[in-house]
Amino acid sequence: MKAIVLVSGGLDSYLVVRLLQAQGIEPVAVHFRTPFYKQDKIKMMEDALKNMSRSLGVKLILENLNEKYFQAMQNPRYGYGKNFNPCIDCKIFMFRRAKELMDEQRAGFVVSGEVLGQRPMSQNRESMKLIEKESGLEGILVRLLSAKLFEATIAEQKGWLKPEALLGISGRSRKIQIALAQRLGIRQYPWPAGGCLLTEASFCHRLKDKKSYCRNFLEDFELLTVGRHFRLSPEFKFIVGRNEKENSQLEVFTKKGDVWIEPADIPGPSGLGRGLCGVKEKIISAAIIARYTCSGQEVEVLYKKIPETAAQRFKAKALDEEQLRALRV
Ligand code: SF4
Structure with missing residues (x-):
């Protein structure tokens, strides 16, 4: 049997x-x-x-x-x-x-x-x-x-x-x-507990934010596991890589209509923006990138809309800690 x-x-x-x-x-x-x-x-x-x-x-x-x-x-x-x-x-x-x-x-x-x-x-x-x-x-x-x-x-x-x-x-x-x-006589076995993202508080906090604004909230859920997340408006979210690996991972997630911002002349984080990006969202996103560069002050950034290849270049002043905390998801 x-x-x-x-x-x-x-x-x-x-x-x-x-x-x-x-x-x-x-x-x-x-x-x-x-x-x-x-x-x-x-x-x-x-x-x-x-x-x-x-x-x-x-x-x-x-x-x-x-x-x-x-x-x-x-x-x-x-x-x-x-x-x-x-x-x-x-x-x-x-x-x-x-x-x-x-x-x-x-x-x-x-x-x-x-x-x-x-x-x-x-x-x-x-x-x-x-x-x-x-x-x-x-x-x-x-x-x-x-x-x-x-x-x-x-x-x-x-x-x-x-x-x-x-x-x-x-x-x-x-x-x-x-x-x-x-x-x-069973001696070696792993403990499988704790692998499901849906039980993890930090992941679910981000998922909750996404569910508030998005019907298909599980779509692209892997993106919630990468970088620092900021909610700039109900229609726009910005995600910043914490290291080189995450910068590359974010690049893989980009799709048509996303925005991409990175420091122009110095090493630093890359950021992926998704949703409706107006002038205000563009300036704040660039300010978040400036905050996480090694200078942490005013820097020049490159901004482009995917799939455009030509980037705009402009100066961005780092966002202060209080504003940053208020936007963090
Ligand atoms: S949703 Fe629950 S039952 Fe399903 S894999 Fe995750 S923890 Fe296990």
Whole structure:
């Protein structure tokens, strides 16, 4: 019997795979790449999953979540958590796809390593039942590490899973999982927590600002992770690179209609402006650039509108700290 196992790459994934194998079940590990995971985390988790797949002989499916996922996260039916994390909708989306994969792979059920009470929004009993129902997995979703705390699923009723394979873990502590890992000889595993940008306060603060002015507020969300951000008007935002790497990253984000400002004769930050840029916005943006040059005083800047190549050159006086703070997002 095959089972689709949703895996993150952390300890819970290893445990679930090993426990299923011990029951003679063939796990097919599935990992969804969400666009909101930080690149370094994605690499760490996927390396761990590839190791797991090799060492435990498990088929691994890595799948990018598509445009539909992106849209669903923009208008989540069940709202957001503490930040901009629409965890319930996110999980419903993933489990629905897991059900499709279950049919494609001719598996009998779906398994996750979720633990009851481990996360406030999506791992309380009510949310877990809701997610199960909305994803069409009622009776065929086994939360293996907490299974004893839920009604028996079809996998148990049909004897595919024996009672001794089921655990009754709850809460945020990982002590039981760590002890179990030691017993099973699992020594190396990463901690995958904390990679989703939608749970990060500073990112979400910028997202909130964008949502106030923009319907498709998740569009170009990666830009929110780069540089210092300033809201100059409801229709205009200016972003300044903090170092050479960010200056180059900003350049990659530019598109037709954006403005680009940089110091004319001295090294310093580059700035990308997006939206309706009138004379006032142009002068303040240039003043922000002047503030972050090494002189921090009056400098000459180059200003151009993308995709124009010819730049205007003019003098800009550095913006004072109070104004700067007032505009910072
Ligand atoms: S933390 Fe992010 S990836 Fe995880 S369930 Fe919530 S929204 Fe989805």
